[in-house]
Every structure is written in structure tokens, then in C-alpha cells.
Amino acid sequence: MSRLSETFHLAGLEIAALSDGAPDRALGGFFHGVDAAEWTRALGITSADEPVPFNFGTFLIRGDGRTVLVDAGYGAAGKALGVPGGGELLQRIAELGVKRDEIDTIVHTHLHLDHCGWDTDAEHDRAVTFPNATVHVSRKELDYWTGPATDENPAAKGARATIAPLLESGRVKTFEGEFAVTGSIVMVPTPGHTPGHCSVLVASNGEHLLILGDAAHHPTHLEHHSWIPQVDVDPAESTRSRAKVAQLAVEKNAIVTGGHFPILTLGRVKKVETGYRWESL
Numbered sequence: 001m002s003r004l005s006e007t008f009h010l011a012g013l014e015i016a017a018l019s020d021g022a023p024d025r026a027l028g029g030f031f032h033g034v035d036a037a038e039w040t041r042a043l044g045i046t047s048a049d050e051p052v053p054f055n056f057g058t059f060l061i062r063g064d065g066r067t068v069l070v071d072a073g074y075g076a077a078g079k080a081l082g083v084p085g086g087g088e089l090l091q092r093i094a095e096l097g098v099k100r101d102e103i104d105t106i107v108h109t110h111l112h113l114d115h116c117g118w119d120t121d122a123e124h125d126r127a128v129t130f131p132n133a134t135v136h137v138s139r140k141e142l143d144y145w146t147g148p149a150t151d152e153n154p155a156a157k158g159a160r161a162t163i164a165p166l167l168e169s170g171r172v173k174t175f176e177g178e179f180a181v182t183g184s185i186v187m188v189p190t191p192g193h194t195p196g197h198c199s200v201l202v203a204s205n206g207e208h209l210l211i212l213g214d215a216a217h218h219p220t221h222l223e224h225h226s227w228i229p230q231v232d233v234d235p236a237e238s239t240r241s242r243a244k245v246a247q248l249a250v251e252k253n254a255i256v257t258g259g260h261f262p263i264l265t266l267g268r269v270k271k272v273e274t275g276y277r278w279e280s281l
Ligand SMILES: [Zn+2]
Pocket: 112, 114, 115, 214, 260
């Protein structure tokens, strides 16, 4: 089982990796286009059914006078998952001594419910959870989940329900292409998992952190870009995005982490003769 909360630093920023649920799970669905023997070996397990630590993660970034939440967990629905820490994000935030109204910004990598669940509270009439936060999401992503393309998609129901009150109150701001949310946080388009999926590049005093969202569900995806999560809307595009984030990580010598990596997973990506190598920190 992975941990539920861990804080680390990037130059002047304090960054907390916070779980909204940390199940042990069989990850076979994230490795298509590859023999089971190959990906299980990469993960150090013996069968595709063997559970490994997984996480529904968020990151709270404090510094430069800002308090920014990267993704918003599974939400109240996470309590019903019956997994360690499920639906407990608000407790994790409170444990840091941070009040909900101190969070001024939320950025979404994408709008699957396990990333925007706490935007509003399903147990309290969809009350807005973080009343002072402006919510940033790519225009493409918002259009996809609120438009006709997902009318028949069961995942759209949760996304639409949780974000509707924020749209009504004008708290959602959209962007196109690469977008600087603050002086230290840039949204980088990495589509494929969903059409408007972004990764989050954090910079502070020359140091970089790359938060991957679902461009990778496991660090081994940084090495094997064509090992395709079944949940990717456009596998060819997500494969290109994995190559893009690996290259970006190398260029920036960035510390890399991801919302579904167990807490605390930090690594760097090295360019090697055969491609890219993930090195845990
Ligand atoms: Zn996800």
C-alpha cells in the first residue's frame, strides 16, 4: 500500500503529494500492445493479476504567495471504493494546516472523475469545495466532456455533475495550447488519454518538476511509450504524448511524478541508446 501524504520541496516551493485513495490494484488494463510477460517483468511482478500499489493522487503546491491544487481527486464518491484513504482528500489537506478557502487555484490535467471529483461535494448538494479557487482546464477538454461527443459516454455524467456549479458561477477559466497559470506553473498539452489532457510543468529557481496526469499511469510508461492504457481515447496520440513528456523531462532535467504513481514516487528520465530510462530518486 502506498502512503497517503508526503511533502517535498522544489527550490522555493513546498509540494504535498496527497492521495484521495490508494488501492493495491492489478494494472493489466494499462498495458496493451505488449505481451503480459514483458510488462509484468518491467513492474517486477510475476502475473498480470498481481496487485501493485496504485493511487488517486493530487498535488498541493505552495509558494510565491499562491496555493495551487493539481487535480482534485476522486471526490466523495471515493469513500465508497473501500480503499485506504478513499475520498479523504479534504482530511489530507486539513492535516497540512491548509484551509479550503486558502486554495486560490485548481488546475486539471483532464476531466475524468478521479481527477476533478472534489471540485464539488456530491454528498452536500454539489456545494463548491474550494470557494476561492479559479479552476483552469483546457478548452478542448471542457468542450469534449460538455459537448455532444460524450453524450453517450458514462464517464461524462460524473464530470458534468461535478463541474456544472463551477461553470455556473464563472469560476472555470479555459486556455488553449501551452498556458502559464502562475509564474511557476505551466500547462503543457499532452493529449491522447483524453483530447485536452495536459501535463503540469512546475519551475522554481531553475529546478523543474513534471506532473504527468494520465500521460503515464506507471513510471515504466516513460520508457515504453507504446504500452497503451486501455482508457486512452486516442492511443496513437497518447503514444506521441508519452514520447513528448519523456523528452521534456530530459531537456529540463525535471523531477517527474504522476497522479497515479504511489506516494511518494519521484524520478528522472535519462536518454539512453535504446530510448529513455526512468531512474527513481
Ligand atoms: Zn486518472
